[in-house]
Amino acid sequence: MGANYTPTNGWFHHWLDFELDSVRRDFDSLAAIGLDHVRVFPLWPVFQPNRTLVRPRAVEQLCALVDAAAERGLDVCVDALQGHLSSFDFVPSWLHSWHRRSMFTHPEVVEAEALYLHTLASALADRPNFLGMTLGNEVNQFSGPPHPDPxxxxxxxxxxxxxxxxAVCEEAAPGRLHVHGAYDAVWFRDDHPFTPAQVARLGAASVVHSWVFNGTAQRHGRGGAATLHHAAYQVELTKAWAEPGRPVWLQEVGAPGPLIPPSFAAEFAVETLRNAWDCEDVRAVTWWCSHDVPRSLGDFPEREYDLGLLTSERARKPLADAVGEFAAALRADPPAPRTRSTALVLDVGDEEYAPARSTTAPGGEFYEAWAVLAEQGVRPTAVLAGRASDPAHLSRRGIVEVLRPEEVNRPG
Structure with a gap:
């Protein structure tokens, strides 16, 4: 159990005025909750302001941050291509306007990204508390609509x-947890170029970002089974494409207001965490986020200001107490999830490209059938239509009952 680190001193702009003592105090407040890791976010334009320059001083500051975390018993995952954070894009000037090039396909840009990732990963490779690299935060949002300039x-x-x-990350820091993370268009948008197969097959673990403001809480209410099981739902979606036993990291999950009001945030967190840890192969959960965004910073969506476990003055909220108590219980008595023996058939067309994946989105046929099963107390998983009649596949996953969405008994 950990947290995505949002610094109290200037949010992610703290890299411009880096103060290690402030970082230490932030980490003290997280260690006091009982968390064991943080996910941190270098700002790409600050660290690589020119295509051929990764600033040595910025890398030194990142290393100092990782060392400060180690002193407090915290492991660290480092995201690199920031990329997109809380509605703001942080992309270097050498990708903009007169230098407009694609971050995904232009050869010079991809080589520059490789240089950046290799520099960070190799600088951290010998630190025992360095978990690994995430390529970037939800960079798939740059690849198509609704981004205004994809x-x-x-x-x-x-x-x-x-x-x-x-491959660059693995070369620079062999054997670490190198992954990629995507926002939920990867599951829910038919024409999105980042796919479920990529999530479930590339990198050292399948990464899930779960947010109930995507239509889930709007349709099912703050306490609905679909809302409280949404993270578990996305975890189980990964299983449809993955080899059995592949690790899953719930890398982002939070309690977004006003859909999840402060008075319900602690209960929402405990139920969400309990349901997520009930899934097999979940290895880590990282709460979004550590500290609130200071109200002195302008132009954030309203919900972004109050997502922290602690305030921007490091005061603990009831949410922090709930997550901390859950983390302590997790360590004292690690869960032993039971195999999910009931599988709902997921038909997305071609397995590799999932052209009909919107059935898994809120309001989609598969999604709503899964929500009904969860409401009924069933612990469903997902199986791709092309594997639903494969006895060997079903046996490997412990599946004994297969249901199609139209076979689920709906209320009323």
């Missing part, structure tokens, strides 16, 4: 980009 690419081009940069 770097369009095809699924095959996205796969090639992911494979190239993950």
């Amino acid at each position: 770097d369009l690419c095809t699924p095959d081009e996205a796969t090639a980009w992911l494979e190239r940069l993950l």
Whole structure:
């Protein structure tokens, strides 16, 4: 159990005025909750302001941050291509305007990204508390609509980009947890070039970002089974494409207001975490986020200001107490999830490209059938239509009952 680190001193702009003592105090406040890791976010334009320059001083500051975390018993995952954070894009000037090039397909840009990732990963490779690299935060949002100025690419081009940069990370820091993370268009948007197959097959683990403001809480309410099981739902979606036993990292999950009001945030967190840890192969959960965004910073969506476990003054919220108590219980008595023996058939067309994946989105046929099963107390998983009649596959996953969405008994 960990947290995505949002610094109290200037949010992610703290890299411009880096103060290690402030970082230490932030990490003290997280260690006091009982968390064991953080995910941190270098700002790409700050670290690589020119295509051929990765600033040595910025890398030194990142190393100092990782060392400060180690002193407090915290492991660290480092995201690189920032990329997109809380509605703001941070992309270097050498990709803009007169230098407009695609971050996914232009050869010089991809080599520059490889240089950046290799520099960070190799600088951290000998630190025991360095978990590994995430290529970037939800960079798939740059690849198509609704981004206002996307770097369009095809699924095959996205796969090639992911494979190239993950290989760079592995070369620079062998054996670490190198992954890629995507926002939920990867599951829910038919024409999105980043695909479920990429999530479930590339990198050292399948990464899930789960947010109930995507239509889930709007349709099912703050306490609905679909809302409280949404993270578990996305975890189980990964299983449809993955080899049995592949690790899953719930890398982002939070309690977004006003759909999840502060008075319900602690209960929402405990139920969400309990349901996620009930899934097999979940290895880590990282809460979004550590500290609130200071109200002195302008132009954030309203929900972004209050997502922290702690305030921007490091005061603990009831949410922090709930997550901390859950983390302590997790360590004292690790869960032993039971195999999910009931599988709902997921028909998305071609397995590799998933052209009909919107059935898994809120309101989609598969999604709503899964929600009904969860409401009924069933612990469903997902199986691709092309594997639903494969006895060997079903046996390997412990599946004994297969249901199609139209076979689920609906209320009323």
